[in-house]
Amino acid sequence: xxxxxxxxxxxxxxxxxxxxxxxxxxxxxxxxxxxxxxxxxxxxxxxxxxxxxxxxxxxxxxxxxxxxxxxxxxxxxxxxxxxxxxxxxxxxxxxxxxxxxxxxxxxxxxxxxxxxxxxxxxxxxxxxxxxxxxxxxxxxxxxxxxxxxx
Amino acid sequence: xxxxxxxxxxxxxxxxxxxxxxxxxxxxxxxxxxxxxxxxxxxxxxxxxxxxxxxxxxxxxxxxxxxxxxxxxxxxxxxxxxx
Numbered sequence: 237x238x239x240x241x242x243x244x245x246x247x248x249x250x251x252x253x254x255x256x257x258x259x260x261x262x263x264x265x266x267x268x269x270x271x272x273x274x275x276x277x278x279x280x281x282x283x284x285x286x287x288x289x290x291x292x293x294x295x296x297x298x299x300x301x302x303x304x305x306x307x308x309x310x311x312x313x314x315x316x317x318x319x320x321x322x323x324x325x326x327x328x329x330x331x332x333x334x335x336x337x338x339x340x341x342x343x344x345x346x347x348x349x350x351x352x353x354x355x356x357x358x359x360x361x362x363x364x365x366x367x368x369x370x371x372x373x374x375x376x377x378x379x380x381x382x383x384x385x386x
Numbered sequence: 387x388x389x390x391x392x393x394x395x396x397x398x399x400x401x402x403x404x405x406x407x408x409x410x411x412x413x414x415x416x417x418x419x420x421x422x423x424x425x426x427x428x429x430x431x432x433x434x435x436x437x438x439x440x441x442x443x444x445x446x447x448x449x450x451x452x453x454x455x456x457x458x459x460x461x462x463x464x465x466x467x468x469x
Contacts, residue, residue: 269469285468286393288461291445316468328469348469354447356461357468358393369394372465 237312238296240287242319245329254311255333261310265344266331273323275370278363283370285318285327288356292316299350303332306346307339314347316357346383353380387456389422391432392463395439398432408456415441416450418460432462440465 239245247268255261273280296314303312311333321327330351332343359370390403409421419436422429433439436450442461443452454460 287468288390288392288442288445288463291442291461294445352469353466355468356392356442356463356466358464359467360393369464370467372467376469 238293238300238314238316240289240292240296240316240318242317244317244326245315247326247329250313250315250329251331254313254331258310258333260335261333262335263337263340264311264331264333265337265340266329267344267348268326269328269348271321271323271325271327275361275363278365280323280361280363282320282322282362284320284360284362284367286358286360287316287318291356295355296351299347299354302350303343303347307332307334307343309334309339309343312343312347314351316351316355318357349376349379349383352376387454388459389418390459390461392461394464395432395462399428401428408454413453414450415443415448415452415454415460418454419450419462438464 251264251266255264271283300312300314309332313331315329317327330344330347332340334340353376361368361370387406387408389406391399391401396402412418412421419433423433440463441448443454444459
């Protein structure tokens with residue numbers, strides 16, 4: 237399941253709902269992304285996340301489908317926020333549940349790596365010196381490439 | 387066709403979304419970018435460095451050789467930075 241929302245989410249509640257009623261699940265792995273208070277040596281007090289409504293949902297669904305095609309998963313979840321967020325706020329939540337831990341760990345890692353280079357979100361940071369669009373990192377491309385099929 | 391701009395491309399063009407008729411002689415994204423660049427300073431600035439502009443046609447990531455036709459939704463944006 238995927239959700240794009242302005243509001244915060246409760247990680248505990250999300251995990252509970254994800255696995256509820258499915259006793260075949262032996263493990264869940266999750267990742268939460270937070271707003272850091274520094275970037276490039278500057279203090280960041282807040283950020284604004286813009287996205288492409290329509291394409292965002294489509295891309296997140298495709299990423300989730302790809303994970304389900306690669307690993308034996310019982311449940312997956314991607315929640316991504318947009319709008320203005322303060323330092324320390326939650327940005328994104330991904331989780332993968334499976335009978336065994338390997339699939340859960342790998343799929344969770346895959347979900348966040350793919351999301352970072354394929355889902356149409358853009359961050360603008362607010363610092364003392366003003367506002368600035370965050371630049372994409374080569375390390376994120378490399379992290380995505382790791383999951384390329386050989 | 388519908389053309390959308392996000393992040394700093396929206397700021398530079400001053401436009402979030404616009405409806406256009408497919409310009410004559412334009413058949414792919416590269417042609418559309420060349421045409422858009424001639425529409426004014428904001429557009430020229432937005433597309434000044436095409437290596438940092440990404441494109442989606444009908445909400446799928448594509449490259450500039452991808453074809454465009456009149457009913458398409460074409461979006462221009464910087465490399466994504468979500469997560």
